[in-house]
Amino acid sequence: MSKIKPSKGAPYARILGVGGYRPTRIVPNEVILETIDSSDEWIRSRSGIETRHWASPEETVAAMSIEASGKAIADAGIDAAQIGAVVVSTVSHFSQTPAIATEIADRLGTDKAAAFDISAGCAGFGYGLTLAKGMIVEGSAPYVLVIGVERLSDLTDLEDRATAFLFGDGAGAVVVGPSQEPAIGPTVWGSEGDKSETIKQTVPWDRFLPDLRLRAGGGTPTGDVSELPLDSEGNVKFPAITQEGQAVFRWAVFEMAKVAQQALDAAGISPDDLDVFIPHQANVRIIDSMVKTLKLPEHVTVARDIRTTGNTSAASIPLAMERLLATGEAKSGDTALVIGFGAGLVYAATVVTLP
Numbered sequence: 562m563s564k565i566k567p568s569k570g571a572p573y574a575r576i577l578g579v580g581g582y583r584p585t586r587i588v589p590n591e592v593i594l595e596t597i598d599s600s601d602e603w604i605r606s607r608s609g610i611e612t613r614h615w616a617s618p619e620e621t622v623a624a625m626s627i628e629a630s631g632k633a634i635a636d637a638g639i640d641a642a643q644i645g646a647v648v649v650s651t652v653s654h655f656s657q658t659p660a661i662a663t664e665i666a667d668r669l670g671t672d673k674a675a676a677f678d679i680s681a682g683c684a685g686f687g688y689g690l691t692l693a694k695g696m697i698v699e700g701s702a703p704y705v706l707v708i709g710v711e712r713l714s715d716l717t718d719l720e721d722r723a724t725a726f727l728f729g730d731g732a733g734a735v736v737v738g739p740s741q742e743p744a745i746g747p748t749v750w751g752s753e754g755d756k757s758e759t760i761k762q763t764v765p766w767d768r769f770l771p772d773l774r775l776r777a778g779g780g781t782p783t784g785d786v787s788e789l790p791l792d793s794e795g796n797v798k799f800p801a802i803t804q805e806g807q808a809v810f811r812w813a814v815f816e817m818a819k820v821a822q823q824a825l826d827a828a829g830i831s832p833d834d835l836d837v838f839i840p841h842q843a844n845v846r847i848i849d850s851m852v853k854t855l856k857l858p859e860h861v862t863v864a865r866d867i868r869t870t871g872n873t874s875a876a877s878i879p880l881a882m883e884r885l886l887a888t889g890e891a892k893s894g895d896t897a898l899v900i901g902f903g904a905g906l907v908y909a910a911t912v913v914t915l916p
């Protein structure tokens with residue numbers, strides 16, 4: 562017989578507030594055309610992207626997160642001190658340790674909130690939301706702040722035709738708290754590690770800086786330095802995100818529509834019951850294809866934030882959510898299907914009630 566008392570959480574969890582931060586600098590396709598052989602028409606028609614935001618040196622991962630979180634906390638109508646946990650999903654925080662979440666939790670004024678980072682690529686928001694729901698229902702935090710934040714411009718090879726136009730920077734945050742009725746459905750999530758090579762960092766850090774590592778007494782570098790990719794001037798390229806665009810595209814179109822349908826089934830609703838569809842913003846053609854496969858009715862509002870935001874990975878869903886609510890295209894209480902997918906390959910889909 563266990564001596565441990567059962568934990569006491571809320572009956573259910575819900576998203577109570579959302580906030581976003583988009584860097585000040587807006588980058589049109591013309592800027593991308595300075596370094597790759599392409600055209601504005603090709604980029605718009607093949608990806609849907611017209612402009613994206615790139616962060617300045619001051620718009621750090623922490624700074625953007627704090628801006629987005631401040632709005633989410635105000636939107637939720639709570640005080641930062643009530644937050645029990647801060648979960649940050651990012652692949653562009655460049656310090657191995659500590660997690661950036663701890664600095665963010667402190668600067669926001671939380672009362673020693675638990676804080677940690679997760680690495681789940683473009684599914685990171687859904688992964689964070691699932692953890693948050695668990696914490697609320699289990700009773701280990703009264704409110705949880707989930708942040709998706711990226712400075713993907715730092716990890717973009719501007720000479721790579723396949724990716725130079727895709728990525729953007731920004732932060733999106735939500736506050737998750739208690740609810741008397743279900744407002745975050747069951748998550749359908751998973752990973753397909755056999756496809757991990759399709760989206761990855763070009764060169765791991767320990768191979769990128771072998772000399773520095775040796776000089777710093779950091780042990781023996783792994784890999785062959787002569788394999789490092791060079792730019793058009795013969796300099797070693799900074800590591801970047803590379804992908805097999807077509808393979809990822811096909812996977813997203815065929816497999817993710819099935820996952821989205823499973824999330825609807827798990828929540829016990831049909832496409833007719835949906836008000837809003839917020840897929841990860843990777844390519845407008847992937848979004849359109851999913852809408853078709855899922856047979857979403859005309860009345861469902863579909864997020865196509867990618868046009869002016871690009872692919873911001875973990876930030877894309879909360880940023881799109883915030884914009885739809887701000888423009889009035891979606892409203893508080895609407896039922897929304899969210900699905901993220903990306904590097905890993907990983908995915909997470911769930912039905913939520915909008916804050």
Ligand SMILES: CC(C)(COP(=O)(O)OP(=O)(O)OC[C@H]1O[C@@H](n2cnc3c(N)ncnc32)[C@H](O)[C@@H]1OP(=O)(O)O)[C@@H](O)C(=O)NCCC(=O)NCCS
Nearest residue numbers: 598599600603607608683722723806807809810843844903
């Ligand atoms: C990247 C992506 C937009 C490329 O679109 P695509 O239609 O697959 O393009 P392809 O790679 O098949 O190339 C089609 C043609 O355009 C050309 N092309 C490729 N990049 C180009 C560019 N930037 N500008 C102009 N032409 C380009 C190719 O050379 C090819 O020419 P060809 O037909 O003469 O051989 C698309 O594959 C994509 O969005 N993939 C998934 C991205 C994604 O979901 N990532 C998830 C990360 S979270």
